[in-house]
Amino acid sequence: MKQKILIAFIISALLIPFTRIYGQQDKPARDKFTLLTMPYNQRQLLLYRGQLQVNAGYRLAVKGKSYDSEGEKISLKAEGTASIMHTYLMELKYGITDFIEIGADSYFLKNGIRSPSATYLSGSNVISTNSLNEYKGMGDITLSAALRLPMDYKIFDFSLRGGITLPVAAYKPSQPTHTITEYTTPNNYTVNYHFNNNNGNGVPLYFISGAAKVSLTKISLEARGGYRFPAREGESIRWSWTLYGSTFTYYSNPYSYLPDRSLFMNGSVHYQAAGWFDLFLTGYYKNTSSGWTEYYDIKYANPETSLFTLEPGFELQISPSLTIYQYAGFQITGKNTDAPFYLLTTISFNMFPFWK
Amino acid sequence: MKKIAYIFLTTLVPIIGYGQTEKVLVPSDLKQLTVVTEPSTLYKGFLRAGFDLSYGVIDKYFDTKGKRVFMPSNGWGTSSSLSPSLQYGITNRFQVIVTIPYVNDLQQGQYILYAPSADTTVNGSISVKGKGIGDLNTAFKYQIIPEGASKSSLTARVYLTIPTGEKNPTDIKGPYNFKSPTGNGCFSTELNLTYRKIIYPYSYTGYIGYDYSFSGSKILDPSDTKETEFNYGDRFNAGASFNLHLNEWIALTNDLNFTHWGKTKIDNEIPDNALSKWVIGYETHLVFQIKRFRVAEAVLIRLAGKNEAPADPQYIMIVQYTF
Numbered sequence: 001m002k003q004k005i006l007i008a009f010i011i012s013a014l015l016i017p018f019t020r021i022y023g024q025q026d027k028p029a030r031d032k033f034t035l036l037t038m039p040y041n042q043r044q045l046l047l048y049r050g051q052l053q054v055n056a057g058y059r060l061a062v063k064g065k066s067y068d069s070e071g072e073k074i075s076l077k078a079e080g081t082a083s084i085m086h087t088y089l090m091e092l093k094y095g096i097t098d099f100i101e102i103g104a105d106s107y108f109l110k111n112g113i114r115s116p117s118a119t120y121l122s123g124s125n126v127i128s129t130n131s132l133n134e135y136k137g138m139g140d141i142t143l144s145a146a147l148r149l150p151m152d153y154k155i156f157d158f159s160l161r162g163g164i165t166l167p168v169a170a171y172k173p174s175q176p177t178h179t180i181t182e183y184t185t186p187n188n189y190t191v192n193y194h195f196n197n198n199n200g201n202g203v204p205l206y207f208i209s210g211a212a213k214v215s216l217t218k219i220s221l222e223a224r225g226g227y228r229f230p231a232r233e234g235e236s237i238r239w240s241w242t243l244y245g246s247t248f249t250y251y252s253n254p255y256s257y258l259p260d261r262s263l264f265m266n267g268s269v270h271y272q273a274a275g276w277f278d279l280f281l282t283g284y285y286k287n288t289s290s291g292w293t294e295y296y297d298i299k300y301a302n303p304e305t306s307l308f309t310l311e312p313g314f315e316l317q318i319s320p321s322l323t324i325y326q327y328a329g330f331q332i333t334g335k336n337t338d339a340p341f342y343l344l345t346t347i348s349f350n351m352f353p354f355w356k
Numbered sequence: 357m358k359k360i361a362y363i364f365l366t367t368l369v370p371i372i373g374y375g376q377t378e379k380v381l382v383p384s385d386l387k388q389l390t391v392v393t394e395p396s397t398l399y400k401g402f403l404r405a406g407f408d409l410s411y412g413v414i415d416k417y418f419d420t421k422g423k424r425v426f427m428p429s430n431g432w433g434t435s436s437s438l439s440p441s442l443q444y445g446i447t448n449r450f451q452v453i454v455t456i457p458y459v460n461d462l463q464q465g466q467y468i469l470y471a472p473s474a475d476t477t478v479n480g481s482i483s484v485k486g487k488g489i490g491d492l493n494t495a496f497k498y499q500i501i502p503e504g505a506s507k508s509s510l511t512a513r514v515y516l517t518i519p520t521g522e523k524n525p526t527d528i529k530g531p532y533n534f535k536s537p538t539g540n541g542c543f544s545t546e547l548n549l550t551y552r553k554i555i556y557p558y559s560y561t562g563y564i565g566y567d568y569s570f571s572g573s574k575i576l577d578p579s580d581t582k583e584t585e586f587n588y589g590d591r592f593n594a595g596a597s598f599n600l601h602l603n604e605w606i607a608l609t610n611d612l613n614f615t616h617w618g619k620t621k622i623d624n625e626i627p628d629n630a631l632s633k634w635v636i637g638y639e640t641h642l643v644f645q646i647k648r649f650r651v652a653e654a655v656l657i658r659l660a661g662k663n664e665a666p667a668d669p670q671y672i673m674i675v676q677y678t679f
Binding site: 060062064076077078079080081082083084112114115116117118119120121122123130131132134181190192318319322324343 | 413415429466468469603668671
């Protein structure tokens, strides 16, 4: 009998390694590693409680074409007025709970737009002009808060976000820095007009947006829409100048303006190719309207603009705390607006600073 | 008791013993080494094929005071190339590289001429495009101090550039409307020495190079009727890089480099307005190694420079496969 019990015990012991015991299970493990490596198709729209996300991005945009009021393409390259836009993006987000997130973002932008060069011939006078509009500086800071449905994400998620763009960046154009070059005689020289613009809005802007997400195994669909509008009218300055000899004297004149209201919508299809790799295609539409600018005491409506962009891209998780996003923006159609092709690379750093 | 002993021995069957073993590298593993872990030359018999795609704009330059300024006049310029390349390891220490670029340069613009006294306005356009095969580049790499157990190596690289690209402007329709050359019009050679040390997951390199251009002749201005003799200034470059693995198959390289160009001679004389320029650049590559397939994205950022040195960033994409 003893021997039989011993044999039975040993056989049972041999079987244990090949047996998986399924007991009553609690909620899936909620550890930092699991949350930081959550694939897109299993991830909720907002950050998790205690998650801090720092995003740093660089966008290279080539303004090679624009659309006129009829939606016809204009080649800025052929005109020689194409330009390069460098944008450095910064964003900080924090998940207060699994359903509430706060964030702040801003950017630094550089862009120099040339106008066609001109030469004026009059008697023995030969005066050439070059013109450059430079935009350089920080943008305003946007503060936002977002809420999502108070339930665990499985298939469907929905969130609302609202915020304000604070007019903290310089917005009035700085004094121009025109120069005279190739001066041979008082009647023969080149004037280089150089206008120095800043990137601030000058007035607060409010925004509200909504987002929804549906995940069906490896395929996910996401839609976002939002509306941004100014809090009030603003006042800025325009520079004029006189040229005496080779010295410029500058004068500024005030004018008032109302920034455009903007409507934006996007829809994207995501394919989770691997746990660490998500491919997506986004369609992005933006429309601006209702703004005006004052010229000589008369308010002129800003032209209504629209632009539709297709944006293929990917999300690639390098390590639990580091993720890279890359997008390319192809402009498909639009009206009254520049249509820059762009490449955007963002590095996202994620952590749970207060979770040991 | 015997039965108990048999049963006890039976229990040992499912147990797999893990001892200390040394991983044996097979050729397929060697072909999957990353930019951080691979030796400075290809292994014997390995063939690597791929292409480099490079894109840059002509927007800014460093002036004589070292300030980054915009090109003064109206215009838009881009410079891009697609360069297929073949690399082959003749021995474990000796490698050859052949690259031939397809160049696509573009300059466009408009100008307006006002003559109020004649009641005339003239609109003109600038269209200078250069498309075609560029200069063939061959390189030979040799590990002078081979990479051994110390994981450090010293490699010499000799480049030879053969002027296979068109050297003169063609299809000249006017001073601002022609096809620009896609080649330099002269032979040149460069000697480069690179020291490399691997401390996994990092690697460090330091390098120094000198490029000598032989004299040549070509049409320098589309309005010229005959070719002019020229001799490009010598080029000196030096730099260092720090490279690391972000994970097992993604590497990040960081290269800080200095380049100096000497003055160019025209008709065996250095013109009064000739400048010797220099630039300091930072180049970073994000390299994805998917088995034998390698994709790299890189950006070269010009940090400082002087005397009309280019100041715009350059974007590079590299795709390679090791056979």
